Amino acid sequence: MTAIASEDVLDAEALRRAADLLAGSPVLGVAVVLAAPHPDLPREAASDPRRVRVDLLALASEQHTFVIHCTCFADLRPLAPVLAGPHAPYVVFPDAHFHLTALAGLGLQVPRVGCTRTAATLLAEGVIGRHDELEISALARRHLGAALPGEWLSGQVLPAWSRLEVVAAAAAAAPALLRVLTPELRARGLSRAYELECKLLPAVVAMEAAGIGVDGPHFLAIADGWRAELQVTEAEGRRAQLEKLISTYAGWPRDFLGDDGRMRTHLHPLATDSGRFACSQPNLQQVPSEHTAPGLRSCFRAEPGNVLVVADYAQIELRVAAHLAPCAAMREVFHAGRDPHRATAATLARKPEAEVTSHERKLAKAVNFGFLFGMGARRFQEYAEGNYGLALDLAAAERAREAFFSTFPGIAAWHRKVSALQPRSAREDLTVRTALGRRKRFLAGKFSFNAALNIPVQGTAAEGFKKAMIALHPALAELGGRGILCVHDEYLAEVPEEHGEAARALVQRIMQEAMAEVVTSVPILVDSRVARHWAE
DNA sequence: ATGGTAGATAGC
DNA sequence: GAATGCTATCTACCAT
Structure with missing residues (x-):
């Protein structure tokens, strides 16, 4: 060298x-x-x-x-x-x-x-x-x-x-490269994941090229609103939030909005350990939500004569985890069309699912998402407070944790299994894999219990989503439409107005079917809507 | 001034 | 025995 x-x-x-x-x-x-x-x-x-x-x-x-x-x-x-x-x-x-x-x-x-x-x-x-x-x-x-x-x-x-x-x-070169590499990839158990990425590239190229329509003046007006509010706001928490919004987002129209009124981002399908997309310049995967910055997502819109189709997977990480763990109880909840948050709430409150209150369900939602990937009771307290506005003491957090694991014993067994890798990890490299074989290697001494739980789940969900993107690319084109953005479990397409409903049904069906190829033991549900704007 | 990192915070 | 994870971007800070 x-x-x-x-x-x-x-x-x-x-x-x-x-x-x-x-x-x-x-x-x-x-x-x-x-x-x-x-x-x-x-x-x-x-x-x-x-x-x-x-x-x-x-x-x-x-x-x-x-x-x-x-x-x-x-x-x-x-x-x-x-x-x-x-x-x-x-x-x-x-x-x-x-x-x-x-x-x-x-x-x-x-x-x-x-x-x-x-x-x-x-x-x-x-x-x-x-x-x-x-x-x-x-x-x-x-x-x-x-x-x-x-x-x-x-x-x-x-x-x-x-x-x-x-x-x-690169996409054009992919088939040839794939042929040459296949034997060695196969020996490593990587050929399916690699082939997926090769097939995905044309859809990514088209998505980047398409961009997304943005109402620049409206966007700037909202940013001016942040500045005005900052002038009159005393509360330190809100001030910090406004400063973050201004510094990170206010310049987007100037920096990233094209002459054609569309904003184009860089998507990186191979930039993360998990297999999810990374996104930059601008990071359209972190556009503030309606809760954080009301009205901002409404600036992202369809061209006149077109509509958006917005679709996202329902509780995808819970479903993938139920499949991979495996957890019979959680699979059963989804098979029966029940609500996993209601199920946890029922255990927690010691009452039938039908009698669970909205507050109990809210707590259970935090419980399900929090404890799934190995969070501890202490950290859960902060998490529940910060994300759900729920104040609870350590004993309550412990009870919630126990309720979660007794509701879903398969998840508890999965955590024990991964935990058992810990002693070996001090002296040898360990590898975890997604459903399609993509791997994450932990070097000796660098093992992370939580990442070993999370990465296969996140990665498997990403693979199902990528399969959907591959199938949607030609299918939407037949309706005169195109994919314009992907945000981990959410897909945005823009289609001619007259095909809005057909495209919505198409996107929903293809997303469900593609994920079901990877996640075979749990039903997959996609919520979808036709809209003029990104925001609900 | 330049470069690297830590922590906070936006998203999922 | 305990342990969320994956990102991008900004500000502040320290070292050169």
Whole structure:
């Protein structure tokens, strides 16, 4: 493993040295980090050299082929003359992600060397979780030269590729890469999860490209309302909340609203340990709720002539947990169409489910969500207070915990089983898996009981959801519609007004069926509605 | 000034 | 024996 000096300015000479290092050597990757403005670089880069990090990644050293990552340019054309040296071909990926510590994790003692996600290794990593992404990235890297379509290696710097085009190209390359990698993925039990991610990419590309319609003036008016309220508010708690809203959200229309009145985000299907999506710039998965910022979600709306379909899974984590644990009692609740919160409340209050009051049910809801993933009584007190406005003493919290576990003994057994892994975890690595085999590895001494409970459940739910997204992509297109956002267990589509009801039924059915393929022992329910705005 | 991290808080 | 988890983004703070 070799690295070029990290503070080099990217110029023809630096590229030449990189090529020499790569040629016929066991070098896997070379990073060039620009630390000083370069006269040939665009002004936006020169003004912020920190952001100009260009990575070179050897794909197949014998072919002198490498991939260049660049994080900061919306338009890559100004870079073309810099990159068009004698050592082409290059492929340019704007807006790649960096793992500056990744090679260090391999024992490479070179500061500031980056190991990047190429558009294709993007497909591979994450399937197994970030802790061991390098193993699978190296696999993809080894096969990448053979798997990429020929035009990628044409010797041309691809001009001004948008991030979307890059991901789209990765999606196009996915089948070939999948074929090559399948035997090794299968040996690791990862082929189903990997195949899912490959199939998902086109739907993600379309969703990012679509964006979501936003009423900019209304959004800004609401933000002005926050500022006005901050002026006259004394209460420290409310002030802090308003400051958070202003600093995080007020600039969204300016920063992210396109000329066409649509806001586009970056979705990252492979960026989390669990398999859920990450989302950034802006993070549309954390738009404040109606409770926190009334009216804000109403700014997210359908175009004239269209409607939104908004659908979300009902109690998905409880259902997945009932399936995975397994917990017969909880499965029975769902099979009978009963309410799991009412069931817990009945145990807690020692009365029939039919006589449970709304306050008792509210407490039980906190109990079910809180204790499912290993929360303790102490923490539950804060949780119930903070999220549900329920004040209870430690003894009451303990009673609630016992009521939960006696209502769902299968969940208690599941916790005991995972807890039993603890002694081994001090000296050996442990792995937990989702339904499709995606894995999360805990290195020796780094085991987390709670994460070992949570990640397979979260991840399995994410897999069912991703299956639904794959199926919905072509199905909605037949109605002239499209998916526009996904928020963990919630899906937003935009369809022509005349197909609103048909699309609602379609989305609900496909989401239910897709999740049922993964979660086979518990009925799956999706709530859905047709609306002009995101908010209810 | 730049860079890294901790804690709080937005979402699920 | 006890233990929610997964994120992104902002502010504050400390080290260089």
